[in-house]
Amino acid sequence: MPTIIECVPNISEGRDRASIDAIAAAVRGVTGIRLLDVSSDVSHNRSVLTFVGDAASMRAAVAALFEAAIPRIDLRRHRGELPRMGAVDVVPFIPIRGASMEDCVALSREAGAAIAERFGVPVYLYEESAASEPRRNLAEIRKGQFEGFAEKMKDPRWKPDFGPGEPHPSAGAVAVGARAFLIAYNINLATKDLAIADRIAKAIRHLSGGFRYVKAMGVELADRGIVQVSINMTNFRKTPLHRVFECVRSEAERHGVAIVGSEIVGLTPADALYAAAEHYLRLEGFSAEQVLETKLLGE
Amino acid sequence: MPTIIECVPNISEGRDRASIDAIAAAVRGVTGIRLLDVSSDVSHNRSVLTFVGDAASMRAAVAALFEAAIPRIDLRRHRGELPRMGAVDVVPFIPIRGASMEDCVALSREAGAAIAERFGVPVYLYEESAASEPRRNLAEIRKGQFEGFAEKMKDPRWKPDFGPGEPHPSAGAVAVGARAFLIAYNINLATKDLAIADRIAKAIRHLSGGFRYVKAMGVELADRGIVQVSINMTNFRKTPLHRVFECVRSEAERHGVAIVGSEIVGLTPADALYAAAEHYLRLEGFSAEQVLETKLLGE
Numbered sequence: 001m002p003t004i005i006e007c008v009p010n011i012s013e014g015r016d017r018a019s020i021d022a023i024a025a026a027v028r029g030v031t032g033i034r035l036l037d038v039s040s041d042v043s044h045n046r047s048v049l050t051f052v053g054d055a056a057s058m059r060a061a062v063a064a065l066f067e068a069a070i071p072r073i074d075l076r077r078h079r080g081e082l083p084r085m086g087a088v089d090v091v092p093f094i095p096i097r098g099a100s101m102e103d104c105v106a107l108s109r110e111a112g113a114a115i116a117e118r119f120g121v122p123v124y125l126y127e128e129s130a131a132s133e134p135r136r137n138l139a140e141i142r143k144g145q146f147e148g149f150a151e152k153m154k155d156p157r158w159k160p161d162f163g164p165g166e167p168h169p170s171a172g173a174v175a176v177g178a179r180a181f182l183i184a185y186n187i188n189l190a191t192k193d194l195a196i197a198d199r200i201a202k203a204i205r206h207l208s209g210g211f212r213y214v215k216a217m218g219v220e221l222a223d224r225g226i227v228q229v230s231i232n233m234t235n236f237r238k239t240p241l242h243r244v245f246e247c248v249r250s251e252a253e254r255h256g257v258a259i260v261g262s263e264i265v266g267l268t269p270a271d272a273l274y275a276a277a278e279h280y281l282r283l284e285g286f287s288a289e290q291v292l293e294t295k296l297l298g299e
Numbered sequence: 300m301p302t303i304i305e306c307v308p309n310i311s312e313g314r315d316r317a318s319i320d321a322i323a324a325a326v327r328g329v330t331g332i333r334l335l336d337v338s339s340d341v342s343h344n345r346s347v348l349t350f351v352g353d354a355a356s357m358r359a360a361v362a363a364l365f366e367a368a369i370p371r372i373d374l375r376r377h378r379g380e381l382p383r384m385g386a387v388d389v390v391p392f393i394p395i396r397g398a399s400m401e402d403c404v405a406l407s408r409e410a411g412a413a414i415a416e417r418f419g420v421p422v423y424l425y426e427e428s429a430a431s432e433p434r435r436n437l438a439e440i441r442k443g444q445f446e447g448f449a450e451k452m453k454d455p456r457w458k459p460d461f462g463p464g465e466p467h468p469s470a471g472a473v474a475v476g477a478r479a480f481l482i483a484y485n486i487n488l489a490t491k492d493l494a495i496a497d498r499i500a501k502a503i504r505h506l507s508g509g510f511r512y513v514k515a516m517g518v519e520l521a522d523r524g525i526v527q528v529s530i531n532m533t534n535f536r537k538t539p540l541h542r543v544f545e546c547v548r549s550e551a552e553r554h555g556v557a558i559v560g561s562e563i564v565g566l567t568p569a570d571a572l573y574a575a576a577e578h579y580l581r582l583e584g585f586s587a588e589q590v591l592e593t594k595l596l597g598e
Contacts, residue, residue: 052591097592181591242580245580260583262580263583266589270590274572276580277540277573277575280541280579284562286563290563290567292567292568292569293593294569295335295566296303
């Protein structure tokens, strides 16, 4: 069984192509790492790197990321539309295959401790790695942003998990943690009535009594003359796609509305699709090891 | 999109471990080839190798296979329970990803011509590569077996596609061709009545009016006290799993019988499962390129 962990760090540079390329090259150069994507947003002035590897390669890649980013990104001169607190702003580790959430929590602690020691950047463990409830939420950690962080850190409740008691002068602070893969999943309804999409979104989302790992809202697709339940699946292993699909189908039927189709936006782990096939085909004793391509992913 | 072609040659040696290991090692040593499995059957005195790679690696691997097998397997001394005609008996190429059936037909012709020229073994193109209808069927080609092949080849209808007009003295003849991946798929029914499984098998199989790429029969699972429709899916792209599952469900319901579950025996390409997920979730615009693991399979 190959070990695949994904890392999707956000860095606070989305405009200077030379800096972004140099930081990406540093990550790509680490043995055992596959850099899958670099997406930069000019107005947010932020880039998201996507890379995969095993735990050992991840530790090396995160060190390479900071080593390349710190001399190139100075938050004292940074402007952008989204809240941010660090040159490397957030480093999430995501278990994909052959690694558990616990493995990724352990990795986030090791990587966090190493970053703090080597680069003098304060580290906050967040999401599944958080030591306390308020630190699970990235938005809570980021509050105050880079400009307010020296002040925020004077409060003993915001002592970092690793590293100095004040922000790095140019690189600020960073959140490091483990979380599940997020699948952006939309279900399209054969109606123009946005109120129906809204009611169904409310029925399935955690906030209002629905599935624990679902965030959802109703959206109008004006060009197609239909509406959509737009969903973030924050843990497809615990709340799988097919269960949400069937719930939406049942709720929509109650309004006399059919499902036109659904869509996965961007990437999904193969396991999310295997789980749907397994459910509907009622597969007995299925294992991803039976999939030819799994055998090709390495040892 | 990585190119993955699978090759599952049968060799007429299932007892002498040293020979089998040497032949497997020759294939494994070819750059770009991943040897996934070697299964030997002592009573059949036959081994099946499973390896994958792109077209160029496949040509080299098949040459390496013959080079290692010919000095080690002498059919004049071979005994086994199944029909066979060659030291390397059959070489099927199977498109998995990024390669079409046409690509595999072309590969089988190139590899066949090269084998005939280099090793002096007559080559019959079969299945999708066959030049005429009687040669599609491996059993027809094999008829007469090694012992009867010199006689069989005197008939001009059995002139090989490549190579000499008589069998190789020790290595006989070989069938080379392209075919679809075969998925062994069983559907279990909540009844002890074998007649129901038989009737459903008859309903879905090609032979008696069912799906073109389905072979099926009823089987008793005495230990579980149920019956099974045992299926060979000979082309899951043209006759997908979910269509057969839904047809079996409908036929079973007509007898008041439910489906307990289904099972995939052995390996399946990921695409067969993606297709089921796509069908039931009504996915719009889905592509295997959206699956994270696909991106890890190489260029």
